[in-house]
Structures are given as C-alpha cells and as structure tokens.
Amino acid sequence: MTNTTVPVELPAPAPSRRPIPAWRMLVPTMTPWLAVGLALVAGICLFGLLGPLFVGDPDTIRDVGLAGPTGELWLGTTQTGQDVFAQLAHATRGSLQIGFLVGILATVLSAFFGIYGAYLGGAADEVFSLLTNVFLVIPGLPLVIVISGFVPRESRGLWTIAVVLALTSWAASARVLRAQTLSVRNREYVAASRLSGERAWRVIVVEILPNLLPVLASQFVFAVIAAVLGEAGLSFLGLGASGSSTLGTMLFYAQNGFALPLGAWWWFLPPGLLIALLGTGLSLVNFSIDEIVNPKLKNVRMHRRRMRAQRRTARKDQR
Amino acid sequence: MNYLLRKLGFYAIACWAALTLNFVIPRLLPGDPVDILLAKLSQRGATVTPETRKAYATLLGGDTDASLPSQYVTYLGNIFRGDLGTSISYFPAPVTEVISASMPWTLVLIGLATVIAAFLGILLGAFVGWRPGTWLDSLVPATTLLAAVPYFWLSLVLVYVLSRVLNLFPAQGGYDVILSPGWNLEFIGSAVYYGFLPALTIVIASIGGWLLGMRNMMVSTLSEDYVLTARAKGLPDRWILRNYAARNAVLPSVAGFAISLAFVVSGSVVTEQVFSYPGIGSRLLAAVTNNDYALMQGVFLFITLAVLGANLVVDLLYTLIDPRTRAR
Numbered sequence: 001m002t003n004t005t006v007p008v009e010l011p012a013p014a015p016s017r018r019p020i021p022a023w024r025m026l027v028p029t030m031t032p033w034l035a036v037g038l039a040l041v042a043g044i045c046l047f048g049l050l051g052p053l054f055v056g057d058p059d060t061i062r063d064v065g066l067a068g069p070t071g072e073l074w075l076g077t078t079q080t081g082q083d084v085f086a087q088l089a090h091a092t093r094g095s096l097q098i099g100f101l102v103g104i105l106a107t108v109l110s111a112f113f114g115i116y117g118a119y120l121g122g123a124a125d126e127v128f129s130l131l132t133n134v135f136l137v138i139p140g141l142p143l144v145i146v147i148s149g150f151v152p153r154e155s156r157g158l159w160t161i162a163v164v165l166a167l168t169s170w171a172a173s174a175r176v177l178r179a180q181t182l183s184v185r186n187r188e189y190v191a192a193s194r195l196s197g198e199r200a201w202r203v204i205v206v207e208i209l210p211n212l213l214p215v216l217a218s219q220f221v222f223a224v225i226a227a228v229l230g231e232a233g234l235s236f237l238g239l240g241a242s243g244s245s246t247l248g249t250m251l252f253y254a255q256n257g258f259a260l261p262l263g264a265w266w267w268f269l270p271p272g273l274l275i276a277l278l279g280t281g282l283s284l285v286n287f288s289i290d291e292i293v294n295p296k297l298k299n300v301r302m303h304r305r306r307m308r309a310q311r312r313t314a315r316k317d318q319r
Numbered sequence: 320m321n322y323l324l325r326k327l328g329f330y331a332i333a334c335w336a337a338l339t340l341n342f343v344i345p346r347l348l349p350g351d352p353v354d355i356l357l358a359k360l361s362q363r364g365a366t367v368t369p370e371t372r373k374a375y376a377t378l379l380g381g382d383t384d385a386s387l388p389s390q391y392v393t394y395l396g397n398i399f400r401g402d403l404g405t406s407i408s409y410f411p412a413p414v415t416e417v418i419s420a421s422m423p424w425t426l427v428l429i430g431l432a433t434v435i436a437a438f439l440g441i442l443l444g445a446f447v448g449w450r451p452g453t454w455l456d457s458l459v460p461a462t463t464l465l466a467a468v469p470y471f472w473l474s475l476v477l478v479y480v481l482s483r484v485l486n487l488f489p490a491q492g493g494y495d496v497i498l499s500p501g502w503n504l505e506f507i508g509s510a511v512y513y514g515f516l517p518a519l520t521i522v523i524a525s526i527g528g529w530l531l532g533m534r535n536m537m538v539s540t541l542s543e544d545y546v547l548t549a550r551a552k553g554l555p556d557r558w559i560l561r562n563y564a565a566r567n568a569v570l571p572s573v574a575g576f577a578i579s580l581a582f583v584v585s586g587s588v589v590t591e592q593v594f595s596y597p598g599i600g601s602r603l604l605a606a607v608t609n610n611d612y613a614l615m616q617g618v619f620l621f622i623t624l625a626v627l628g629a630n631l632v633v634d635l636l637y638t639l640i641d642p643r644t645r646a647r
Contacts, residue, residue: 033460133329134336137577139626141585142603143340146619149607150348172578225467232469233589237604251472260479272472279467284460296539303451 028288037284044278048096051089058086069266076266079257084267094246095228102227105166107220114177135171143168148239161241169226173219184211218289225279247271322644326634337623341616342394355610359407404613414617425598429587432521440529445565448537462527470586474520474593488516491595517594525583536568576633
C-alpha cells in the first residue's frame with residue numbers, strides 16, 4: 001500500500017485550449033449514472049419536502065379498507081382505509097429528516113475523531129484511532145437495539161434515536177478521514193501555516209479541510225444512507241422514535257396489518273422501494289465523488305471514451 | 320510478530336470495551352430495569368429473594384449498597400464465571416443456556432451466507448474490474464440498488480414471491496417442526512432447506528458491496544507498474560489476473576472485513592426476526608419486547624464477542640496472505 005503520488009496524466013489526444021479552472025476539480029463530471037443519481041435524490045427530496053403540502057391528511061380513516069390503487073387514491077388504502085400515498089409523502093419527509101440529522105451528526109463526530117486526532121498526532125492520535133477501531137468492530141444495530149430496549153418508550157424521541165444512530169455509525173468514516181488527513185498533514189503549506197503560529201482549528205479549517213471536502217462529502221452521503229436504512233430497521237422492529245412517521249414505521253404497520261399475506265402490495269412495496277431508490281441515488285452520486293477522491297477510477301472512463309473516439313475515427317478512415 | 324501482538328492487544332482492548340459498554344449502558348439510561356425484571360420474575364412464579372435482587376442489580380445497575388467500582392468488579396467476575404443471570408422469557412433457563420441453544424443457528428446461517436457472498440462478490444468484482452469499460456462494467460453501479468435495499472423488506476418480498484406465490488420454500492422457522500434436532504441427515508437437510516431463503520436474502524443484500532470494493536481495487540491495481548511489467552514479459556492474461564492483479568487487489572477487501580461483517584450481523588438480526596429463525600437475533604428482539612434485560616445484555620455480549628472473534632481470525636489470516644505485515 002504505497003501512498004505514491006497520482007501519476008501525471010498524459011495530455012488527452014485533443015488537448016483543450018483553456019486550462020481547467022481549479023474549482024472544476026472539485027465538481028464531479030456529469031455522467032449518465034450521476035444524472036440518474038441526482039434525479040433520484042432530487043425527486044425523492046422534493047417529494048418529501050413538498051408532497052405533504054399537497055396530499056390530504058394521512059390519518060383520515062375511510063370505509064374502504066385495503067383497496068387497490070385507483071385514480072383517486074394513487075396507492076390505494078391501508079387496512080383502516082388511510083391513504084397510502086399521503087402516508088408515503090409524510091413518511092418520506094420523516095425518513096429524510098432523520099437521515100440528514102444523523103448524517104450531519106455522524107460526519108461531525110467522524111471529522112472530530114478522524115481529522116483532529118490525525119492532526120494532533122502522537123498519543124492523542126493513538127487513543128482516537130483506538131477508539132475508532134473499537135467502535136468499528138462493535139456491531140451497530142445490536143447495540144442500538146439494546147440501547148433502545150433500555151430507554152422507555154415515552155422518552156424515545158427523534159433526537160434520542162438520531163444520537164444513538166450517529167454514535168454507532170461514525171467510526172468507518174473517521175478511519176477514512178484519518179488516513180487522508182495523515183497524508184495532507186505533512187505537506188509544506190500546512191507546516192508553514194503551523195510554523196507561522198496559526199491556531200490548530202485555523203490550520204485544520206483553512207489548510208486541511210478543503211483537501212478533505214470530497215472525502216467528507218462522500219462520507220456524509222454514506223452516513224445518510226446508513227441512517228435511513230438503520231432507522232427503517234429500528235422502526236420496523238417497533239423500536240424507532242415514538243410518534244414519528246417514517247418509511248420504517250410505515251413498513252412496521254404494513255407488516256403488522258398483514259399487508260403482503262393479504263396481497264396488499266401497494267401498501268408494502270412503495271416504502272421499501274423508496275428507501276432502496278434513495279440509497280441507490282445517493283450511492284450513484286457517491287461514485288462520482290469517489291472519482292475525485294481516487295482519480296484512477298476516472299482514468300477508466302476517460303480511457304473508454306478515448307477508445308470509442310479512436311474506433312470512430314478508424315471507421316471514418318476506412319470509408 | 321509485532322503486527323500479531325498489536326492485533327491481539329487491540330482485540331483484548333475491544334473485548335474489554337464491549338464488556339464495559341454492557342455494564343455502563345443500563346446505568347446511564349433512564350428507566351428502572353431491575354424492578355420491571357423482578358415484577359416479571361415473580362409473575363412467573365419465582366420467589367424473589369434479596370439475593371436475586373442483588374444479583375440483577377449487579378448486572379443492570381440500581382444497586383445502592385455497593386459502590387460503582389465494586390459493582391464493576393462483581394460484574395466482571397460473574398461474566399468470567401459464565402453467569403449472565405436468568406432469562407425471564409425462557410424462565411427458568413439461565414441466559415447462557417438460551418444463547419448456546421440459538422448460537423449455532425446464527426453462526427451457520429451468517430457464516431455461510433457471508434462466505435458465499437464474499438467469495439462470489441470478490442470473484443465477480445475481479446472479472447469486472449479486469450476489463451474496465453466493457454458493458455458488464457458499466458452495469459456495476461446498478462448493484463448499489465441491492466446494497467440499498469433494506470434487508471427485512473427484501474426478505475419479506477422474497478418470502479412473498481418464493482414461498483407464498485410459487486410455494487418453493489417454507490416462510491418461517493429454522494427446521495421442520497415434526498423433526499427433532501440432531502445430527503442426522505434428515506434434520507440437516509431440513510435445516511438447509513429452511514435456511515435457504517434467509518441466506519439468499521443476506522447474500523443478495525451484501526454481494527454488491529464486495530463486488531464494488533473488489534472492482535475498484537482491481538482498476539487501481541491494473542495501473543500499477545508490476546502489472547505492466549508482467550504484461551510486457553508476455554505472461555498469459557489468466558496468470559496476471561490471478562497472481563498479480565487479483566492477489567493484490569483482494570487485500571483491502573479482506574482488511575475491510577470488519578466493517579462488512581458488522582453490517583451483515585446488523586442486517587441479519589432483522590432478517591432472523593422476519594423468518595422467525597431460531598437464531599440469536601430473534602432472541603435479542605424477543606428479549607427487548609419482553610423486557611428481558613438479562614437476556615438482552617447476554618445476547619449483545621455474545622454477538623459482539625463473536626464478531627470480535629471472527630475479525631481476529633480474519634486478521635490472523637491476513638498475516639498469511641500479506642507478507643508485508645510479517646516483515647515489519
């Protein structure tokens with residue numbers, strides 16, 4: 001695992017006249033997969049943000065229980081005649097809320113333990129990375145289940161669940177951040193900044209953090225995926241935040257209302273599918289961020305494009 | 320040798336951390352587990368003596384007589400003697416008995432499913448990454464859909480399609496209830512048949528991660544100089560793939576086993592619940608719903624120690640496949 005510098009890219013066959021501006025290096029190239037990912041994420045976020053404003057009250061009870069999708073009720077009704085589509089909109093909002101909350105908390109935690117520890121170096125780094133590794137090997141969900149089991153139902157609020165999920169999910173990204181920080185820490189400009197007497201937080205925020213932005217972004221996206229999935233699992237088991245409405249609680253009620261055995265797929269499939277699509281969208285966005293973190297992955301796509309271009313010119317020459 | 324000692328030291332600390340976490344959690348959180356537990360215990364017809372109360376207070380907190388450090392020492396002592404208290408949901412069985420009855424199910428299910436998923440994922444990832452840019456490679460991002468699907472949702476859909484509609488597999492349980500558990504062919508066959516769907520769920524949901532990690536490492540490895548050298552020497556492609564590229568690319572996947580395993584274990588707890596599988600995950604959830612705190616803690620401890628053990632084994636294997644760890 002040698003951490004050599006990235007090989008200098010040979011000039012592309014058709015060199016562009018203008019130099020590429022620096023900010024372009026921090027923005028992912030638009031690829032079809034990235035477009036799909038962004039569309040999925042944006043669509044689901046909009047649905048969660050604006051959807052609840054347009055749908056009716058999700059708790060209204062009608063006398064048509066377990067009715068299939070119709071023109072009026074797009075996704076049919078639940079056992080007690082509640083509008084599944086309206087529930088879906090509210091639940092998406094709930095899931096996104098907890099996802100982003102946990103994402104932010106976990107990223108802050110991992111940044112603290114990963115970046116600060118690596119920056120300090122020495123004994124502090126040893127202790128921080130030991131703590132990180134211990135949290136990494138302790139399985140998250142069983143721990144969350146045990147904690148939720150001890151907290152009485154009435155005091156199990158949104159924040160409790162968010163903090164518990166964040167506490168169990170920061171370790172993996174702290175390790176990644178630590179490795180990255182270690183490689184940035186010893187560069188000349190960081191040393192210069194330290195020698196000139198800058199305070200630690202300023203060196204970290206101004207000199208080191210910009211280099212880690214792509215990594216931080218990708219870790220944040222991962223944290224959001226993990227949080228949405230983790231919360232869904234907890235709520236499905238009936239251990240989620242009390243009084244909350246998320247995709248997980250929807251699945252919990254669907255499962256307890258025997259949605260699938262009764263053939264009510266419109267009640268059970270959409271929440272899970274929405275979680276999967278949100279996760280997919282975020283991962284696809286992450287692929288493009290990964291290309292910035294690890295330029296070797298980008299070479300593949302560039303190589304492919306060059307091959308295609310060559311083939312095209314070869315075909316033209318034949319004619 | 321140094322690497323080995325460091326690893327062993329780390330696992331000793333991790334093990335201590337897990338034990339301490341188990342001690343601290345019930346004491347930090349609100350609620351009075353001991354009273355709930357004793358009330359349930361007397362419902363079951365057990366006589367609650369002051370000694371029983373003290374034993375549970377040592378395990379779960381709320382003991383006012385002893386100081387915290389002395390409670391901690393008693394707690395550790397009890398753990399090392401294998402005394403985790405009595406389960407109330409399986410009264411009068413001790414916690415250790417409940418755990419040892421359900422542990423083999425989970426070990427075999429998760430163990431086999433993880434090994435199959437890792438093997439297939441790494442194999443596929445190696446082949447896809449070997450020829451980056453083919454149509455197969457451009458399909459790789461689609462595997463994220465598999466990784467993003469909630470385990471329990473996937474398993475319920477699989478149950479619905481494969482066992483209710485097509486009637487191929489049983490939807491619930493770990494073995495045919497008319498058979499009595501034992502080491503005979505009929506029983507093992509039934510266990511495999513019943514375990515197929517849960518295992519399939521875990522494999523489908525976790526294979527994407529392995530594939531992607533391996534593919535990305537293959538792509539990075541292929542641009543290394545030693546691969547170019549091997550090509551220049553005119554070595555056959557298969558040989559380069561197996562002995563030069565894949566061999567080096569697989570290292571991070573093995574080193575990252577800890578993270579993958581923690582994910583799989585978390586997911587399979589819920590999967591077991593869905594299938595009413597007689598493993599340790601459904602015991603944990605049953606314990607939570609029944610306020611069976613002693614069992615809950617015992618199961619958490621066992622899961623954590625099992626994960627630590629598995630990671631230790633993988634780390635030891637890692638010293639075999641990566642000579643650099645031995646050189647230092």
